[in-house]
Amino acid sequence: MRPHLALIEDDPDFALMCRSYLERAGFTVTWAMDARAGKSVLHESGVDLAVLDLGLPDGSGLELLRALRSTSRLPVIVVSGRGAEADRVAGLEIGADDYLVKPFSQRELVARIHAVLRRSQPPDAPTVVRAGALTIDTAARQASVDGIPLALRPKEFALLELLAGAPGRVFSADQLLERIWGASWQQPATVVEHVYRLRGKLGALPAPAPRITTLRGYGYRLDP
Template sequence: MRPRLALIEDDLDFALMCRSYLERQGFIVTWVMDARAGRSVLRDGAVDLAVLDLGLPDGSGLELLRALRSASRLPVIVVSGRGEEADRVAGLEIGADDYLVKPFSQRELVARIRAVLRRSQPPDEPEVLLVGVLRVDMGARQASAAGVLLTLRPKEYALLETLARSPGRVLSAELLLHQVWGASWRQPATVTEHVYRLRGKLARLPSPAPRITTVRGYGYRLDP
């Protein structure tokens, strides 16, 4: 799975440059331009790291970081034009994992992101996800239940794995589209179609099999 980043940055030119470079380096990037949208993206979850500017039009990035740290250990790299020692210390003390002062090279940003992700990754991430009787083998890219193997197309498997990583949690269709198909794919009906196919295959598994629940107006979740 490609690392998923939230880029919270209001400088249009800088953000477009960052997003383009990060996506070329293999990251999935969700870009928002203010603190309110940033809270929404971080609350929805399913991101591996946030790149957070301090100077946002509707509030301080430090306040957003403080609110995030009260509930989450999501890795955060602060990017800012504020290079004074007091600003750097404040960001790090509130809970930033790293602090980059603008201007900086895109190569350095990628190197910092990868270093923070390495530090934050659990040492023994499980190769197998278990959701009720469903077994998702990420190494083999296969799913089964009670010894019955699911025959899945690559995108169906990727969709199931994404849902199985957050069982019981609602993931929006937009988020699933972004994570499974990538930033350039803009057809939300694709998610609906693949969910429909995946439901049919899960329904043929021995009972009780997990099911994909539609939460109207929000998205989908995998229930054991």
């Protein structure tokens, strides 16, 4: 089946060019010109991924993304002329799966879409991952330790899920950046910050929790 994309973009020339190229690349595309129409499209059944512009005439694309993330894990690629690091980080922290800065090639957009779809639908992924007292429900996007829920941001959840899927295995910062953020422009400090926050949340639990161990010069591992 052809993957169904929601393209939320207010520039008609750019949107028509994207839609034409994406349809030739094998996608079905539904185009929305503003946040209101985009919200309606995003809640339709059968949409596999959204391509979302941040500068919409009737609202912020970030706010639309924030609202979507409160109810859905639909993959989202943000496209924007805002290339500052703060803008990119904000989009990814709210829950974008990738961030493309305009101008970009249509070929790169197609490659990013395929990559995000692959990451969002891992083959034969277990529904529940356990590592010691830690339990991760990958379908419900929930994690808990001895039944105590963890309040995690999307990237924190993805980081913990990856480490818990292979307890004791060491992942380098570059591997974590590629698998979770899928973006070469991110700095290793991004991983350091997320590990720090995860350790704080695990350490604040009343029950003994798995530890994230740093191996200097190598990377990180989860010790149940």
